[in-house]
Amino acid sequence: EKAEIGLIGLGVMGSNLALNIAEKGHPVAVFNRTTSRTGEFFEAAGNLREMIVPCTTLQDLAASIRPPRAIIIMVAAGQAVDEQIAALRSVLSDGDIVIDAGNANFRDTIRRFSELKDSGLTFIGMGVSGGEEGARHGPSIMVGGPRDAYARVEKVLTDISAKYEGEPCAAWLGPDGAGHFVKTIHNGIEYADMQMIAEIYGVLRDGLGMQPKEIGAVFDEWNKGRLNSYLIEITGKVLAADDPQTGKPMVDMILDRAGQKGTGKWSAIEAQTLGVSATAIEAAVSARILSSLKDERLAAEKAYAISDLPKFSGDRQAILRDLELALFAGKIAAYAQGFAVMDAASKQFDWRLPMPTIAKIWRAGCIIRSQFLGTLAEAFQQSGTLPNLLMAPAFIDMMKEAHPSLRRILARAAEAGLPMPAMSSALAYFDSYRQGRGTSNLIQAQRDFFGAHGFERIDAKGAFHGPWGDSG
Numbered sequence: 001e002k003a004e005i006g007l008i009g010l011g012v013m014g015s016n017l018a019l020n021i022a023e024k025g026h027p028v029a030v031f032n033r034t035t036s037r038t039g040e041f042f043e044a045a046g047n048l049r050e051m052i053v054p055c056t057t058l059q060d061l062a063a064s065i066r067p068p069r070a071i072i073i074m075v076a077a078g079q080a081v082d083e084q085i086a087a088l089r090s091v092l093s094d095g096d097i098v099i100d101a102g103n104a105n106f107r108d109t110i111r112r113f114s115e116l117k118d119s120g121l122t123f124i125g126m127g128v129s130g131g132e133e134g135a136r137h138g139p140s141i142m143v144g145g146p147r148d149a150y151a152r153v154e155k156v157l158t159d160i161s162a163k164y165e166g167e168p169c170a171a172w173l174g175p176d177g178a179g180h181f182v183k184t185i186h187n188g189i190e191y192a193d194m195q196m197i198a199e200i201y202g203v204l205r206d207g208l209g210m211q212p213k214e215i216g217a218v219f220d221e222w223n224k225g226r227l228n229s230y231l232i233e234i235t236g237k238v239l240a241a242d243d244p245q246t247g248k249p250m251v252d253m254i255l256d257r258a259g260q261k262g263t264g265k266w267s268a269i270e271a272q273t274l275g276v277s278a279t280a281i282e283a284a285v286s287a288r289i290l291s292s293l294k295d296e297r298l299a300a301e302k303a304y305a306i307s308d309l310p311k312f313s314g315d316r317q318a319i320l321r322d323l324e325l326a327l328f329a330g331k332i333a334a335y336a337q338g339f340a341v342m343d344a345a346s347k348q349f350d351w352r353l354p355m356p357t358i359a360k361i362w363r364a365g366c367i368i369r370s371q372f373l374g375t376l377a378e379a380f381q382q383s384g385t386l387p388n389l390l391m392a393p394a395f396i397d398m399m400k401e402a403h404p405s406l407r408r409i410l411a412r413a414a415e416a417g418l419p420m421p422a423m424s425s426a427l428a429y430f431d432s433y434r435q436g437r438g439t440s441n442l443i444q445a446q447r448d449f450f451g452a453h454g455f456e457r458i459d460a461k462g463a464f465h466g467p468w469g470d471s472g
C-alpha cells in the first residue's frame with residue numbers, strides 16, 4: 001500500500017507533523033537528509049509506525065507515495081528549501097506537488113512556484129502556525145498555490161488541522177505566495193501582540209512594582225475575559241514558573257534580548273512597500289532590535305540616571321482595569337493594520353484573499369488564536385468588505401469603550417519613563433485615522449515651498465502653488 005503523502009525534514013516541526021498525519025490515519029512516507037534521524041524517528045513512533053514508511057533515499061520516498069505525489073518539505077527557510085527542491089526534481093514526475101511548510105518569504109514562494117511550473121511540477125506554499133504542539137495535535141494551515149493541487153491534499157490537511165467548534169482551521173487562500181504572505185502577517189500580528197503584552201508586563205513590574213507571580217495572576221484573570229487568547233494564557237503560565245536552578249522566578253533569570261527570525265521584519269517591509277501603515281507591527285520589530293542592544297542600554301541607563309519620575313499610583317483595581325482595556329485597544333489597532341496590509345497585498349497581487357476565512361482559520365491552532373478572532377470573523381461576515389477593521393460597527397463600539405484607557409495608561413507611562421512603543425503607535429494610528437482634518441496640509445505647503453511639488457486645495461480641483469515668491 002502506498003503512502004498518501006510524503007514529508008521531508010524530521011526536525012521537531014516535521015516530526016510532529018508526520019506523527020499528526022499518521023495519527024489521523026493517513027500513511028506518510030518520511031525522509032531526512034541525516035538518515036540516522038529517520039531511524040530514530042521511526043523507532044520512537046510507537047504504534048503509529050504502521051502508518052509510517054521510513055525512507056533512506058529520495059528515490060525510495062518517491063516510490064512510496066501514490067501518484068500524483070504530494071511531498072511536504074519542513075526544513076529551515078531559505079537556501080535549504082531550494083536545495084531540497086533541486087534534489088527532488090530528478091525523482092518526481094509531471095503533476096507531482098511539492099509543499100513548502102516552512103516560514104518562507106512569499107517572494108521566494110512565488111519564484112519557486114514559477115521555477116517548478118516550468119519543469120512540470122506544482123508548488124504549494126503553506127503557512128503552518130501553532131508551534132510544536134500545534135504541529136503535533138492541530139495547527140492552523142494557510143495554503144497558497146493552484147487550487148486543484150490543494151484538492152489533492154485537502155483531506156490530509158483538514159484532518160491534521162486544529163478545529164474550531166468542529167470547523168477545520170485549514171484553507172486554500174489563493175495562488176502562489178498567498179499562503180506564506182498570510183502566515184507572515186500572522187507573525188507580524190504575533191510580534192505586535194507579544195510586544196504589547198510585554199509592555200503591559202513592564203507597567204505591572206516597574207510602574208506598580210508587582211512580582212512575577214502576582215503579574216501572572218493578573219494575566220490569568222484577563223484570560224477569562226475579552227483578552228482570552230493563547231498568548232495571554234501562556235504569559236500567565238510563564239510568569240508563574242520558577243527557575244529549577246535558582247528557585248527564583250524563571251522570567252527574572254532570562255536575559256531581556258529578543259530573537260527574531262525574519263517574519264516580523266518582512267511584515268513591516270511589505271507593509272511599507274504596499275504603502276500601508278502598520279506602525280504597531282513596525283514598533284514591535286523595532287523593540288526587538290533595541291532589546292538586542294543590551295550593553296548600550298545599560299550604559300545609557302547610567303548616563304541618564306533618571307530616578308525621580310512619578311510611579312503609577314492610585315487605585316490599583318482601576319489601573320488594572322485600564323491596563324486590560326488599553327491592551328485590548330492596542331490589539332484592535334494592530335489587527336486593523338495587519339488586515340489592511342493583507343487587503344492591499346490581495347489587490348496588488350490579485351490574490352482575492354478571503355478575509356473572513358483567514359479570521360476563521362486563525363481562531364484555533366495558531367499562536368495568535370483568541371476569542372477576539374471570533375469577534376473579528378463575525379465582523380467580516382456582517383460587514384463584507386471594509387476599508388479598515390476600525391470601521392466595522394462592532395469594532396467602533398469596542399474601540400469607543402477602550403481608547404480612553406489606552407490614553408490614560410500611555411500618559412502615565414510617558415511620565416513614568418516606561419516605554420510602550422507598540423501601544424503608543426497603536427494610539428497614534430487610531431488618532432490619525434479618526435482625525436478628519438489632519439496636519440499634512442502643512443507638509444504639502446513645505447513640499448511646495450522647497451520643491452514646487454504643488455498641492456490640492458480644499459475649495460477647487462487641480463494642482464496649485466503657494467505665494468512663496470522669491471523666498472521659495
Ligand code: 6PG
Nearest residue numbers: 129130131187260261262263367
Ligand atoms: C507560529 C510561530 C512560528 C515561530 C515564529 C517565531 O506561528 O507557529 O510564529 O512560526 O515560532 O516564526 O518567530 P521569531 O523567531 O521571529 O520570533
